[in-house]
Amino acid sequence: MTERVDAVVIGGGVMGASILYNLTKQGLKNCVLLERDTLGSGSTGRSSGLIRMHYSTKVNAELSWKSFPYFLHFDELIGQQKPQFIKTGFIAIAGPASTEGFYKNVSIQKKVGIDTNIIDLKQAREVAPGFHFTDDEVFAWEPQSGHGDPSGTAMAYAKQAEQNGARIILKAPVNEIRIKNDTVFSIHTEKETFETEIAVMATGPWSNQFLSKLNIDLPLTATRHEVFFIKRDNNLLLNHPSGADMTNMTYFRPEGNDMTLVGNGNREHVVDPDKYNLKPSMDYLEDVWLRLAKRMPAIAKGQYFTGYAGLYTSTPDTHPIVDKIDGIDGLYICTGFSGHGFKLAPAVGICMSELITKGRSDFVDITALKADRFSKGNQNEISYGFRVIS
Numbered sequence: 001m002t003e004r005v006d007a008v009v010i011g012g013g014v015m016g017a018s019i020l021y022n023l024t025k026q027g028l029k030n031c032v033l034l035e036r037d038t039l040g041s042g043s044t045g046r047s048s049g050l051i052r053m054h055y056s057t058k059v060n061a062e063l064s065w066k067s068f069p070y071f072l073h074f075d076e077l078i079g080q081q082k083p084q085f086i087k088t089g090f091i092a093i094a095g096p097a098s099t100e101g102f103y104k105n106v107s108i109q110k111k112v113g114i115d116t117n118i119i120d121l122k123q124a125r126e127v128a129p130g131f132h133f134t135d136d137e138v139f140a141w142e143p144q145s146g147h148g149d150p151s152g153t154a155m156a157y158a159k160q161a162e163q164n165g166a167r168i169i170l171k172a173p174v175n176e177i178r179i180k181n182d183t184v185f186s187i188h189t190e191k192e193t194f195e196t197e198i199a200v201m202a203t204g205p206w207s208n209q210f211l212s213k214l215n216i217d218l219p220l221t222a223t224r225h226e227v228f229f230i231k232r233d234n235n236l237l238l239n240h241p242s243g244a245d246m247t248n249m250t251y252f253r254p255e256g257n258d259m260t261l262v263g264n265g266n267r268e269h270v271v272d273p274d275k276y277n278l279k280p281s282m283d284y285l286e287d288v289w290l291r292l293a294k295r296m297p298a299i300a301k302g303q304y305f306t307g308y309a310g311l312y313t314s315t316p317d318t319h320p321i322v323d324k325i326d327g328i329d330g331l332y333i334c335t336g337f338s339g340h341g342f343k344l345a346p347a348v349g350i351c352m353s354e355l356i357t358k359g360r361s362d363f364v365d366i367t368a369l370k371a372d373r374f375s376k377g378n379q380n381e382i383s384y385g386f387r388v389i390s
């Protein structure tokens with residue numbers, strides 16, 4: 001069956017869902033989202049859900065800050081029940097080797113308007129009692145930050161997009177984007193064909209599979225990352241804020257009343273997105289748990305609860321690609337979030353919908369996220385230890 005539609009969004013992660021909703025807001029009501037499996041079945045469903053603003057570039061800081069109101073007021077701004085947001089505060093910690101970059105980052109964030117402050121050792125001890133700090137470390141504190149519900153957010157955007165007239169088709173892997181005269185012509189699944197002039201690839205770790213079919217070469221890799229939960233002894237450490245620890249290369253947040261999620265440890269391995277180990281490895285658990293215990297000594301006495309691995313879609317400068325594809329009219333790409341896409345999704349959806357309907361994004365200047373920055377040598381600066389935190 002062939003149908004004509006305004007636009008096709010490929011991929012039902014939090015990005016695809018946010019883009020779909022925002023396209024309907026821009027007046028493209030007859031849109032379709034095609035998802036190979038279920039909503040949130042890619043990186044979104046395995047995300048740690050951290051929502052913080054500590055970034056080293058204006059574009060990421062601004063995307064996270066301008067997304068933040070949507071996590072706080074999703075119901076008023078989008079019209080669906082608000083997905084869970086838990087405010088925990090967020091502490092960023094850096095050692096002496098990173099101090100200069102750290103201060104620079106915070107000054108970028110403050111210029112964007114972010115609610116963040118450099119705090120001293122005494123204040124750090126107040127916001128994070130039970131943490132071990134050294135005299136030569138520096139700290140930034142975001143009182144409003146916390147964590148949200150990535151799959152719930154994707155669902156809520158999708159639901160509102162449907163109410164605005166869009167359609168979502170699950171278990172519908174796209175197998176071809178057909179191009180005619182250097183313009184998007186049609187999108188094909190096994191069962192459906194949609195004729196359209198606009199297609200958005202929001203396919204996360206699978207993006208390269210499309211790009212290579214279209215002879216487009218972008219430096220995107222699917223990388224595997226592990227996270228796990230530790231049940232704390234609440235008598236030793238009742239609660240703690242979320243944070244990123246550049247000294248020990250971990251990020252963490254509380255979960256529920258007595259658990260801690262921890263991740264990262266600066267380890268990443270490129271994998272095939274259809275074939276990777278979903279379980280965390282013993283050596284990772286040991287290594288990252290020990291690092292976390294250097295910051296939170298009481299966690300050493302916790303119990304392992306559960307863990308899993310998921311995929312980042314990584315780029316060499318850890319910034320996403322949010323752009324149109326040069327040389328193919330109507331084809332857009334939105335991926336490469338390198339482990340921090342969830343918290344940016346509300347703003348990115350708006351930017352992408354503006355780019356598609358108006359030819360430019362006014363909400364946030366996304367020039368720094370252009371696809372050709374890698375070939376033109378305009379990559380974004382990656383500052384010190386923040387390379388891989390979520």
Ligand SMILES: Cc1cc2nc3c(=O)[nH]c(=O)nc-3n(C[C@H](O)[C@H](O)[C@H](O)COP(=O)(O)OP(=O)(O)OC[C@H]3O[C@@H](n4cnc5c(N)ncnc54)[C@H](O)[C@@H]3O)c2cc1C
Nearest residue numbers: 011013015036042043044047048050174204310341342343
């Ligand atoms: C372990 C882990 C922890 C993370 N922690 C955080 C965090 O704390 N904070 C944060 O902000 N971010 C975090 N992230 C990153 C964040 O989850 C991702 O950046 C975000 O979810 C990316 O969303 P997406 O929609 O681009 O990709 P995905 O969620 O991967 O969505 C892509 C979708 O495309 C679909 N698809 C692929 N190929 C096809 C096809 N041929 N046809 C149809 N559909 C297709 C897939 O099935 C998938 O559903 C984390 C990620 C991981 C893995």
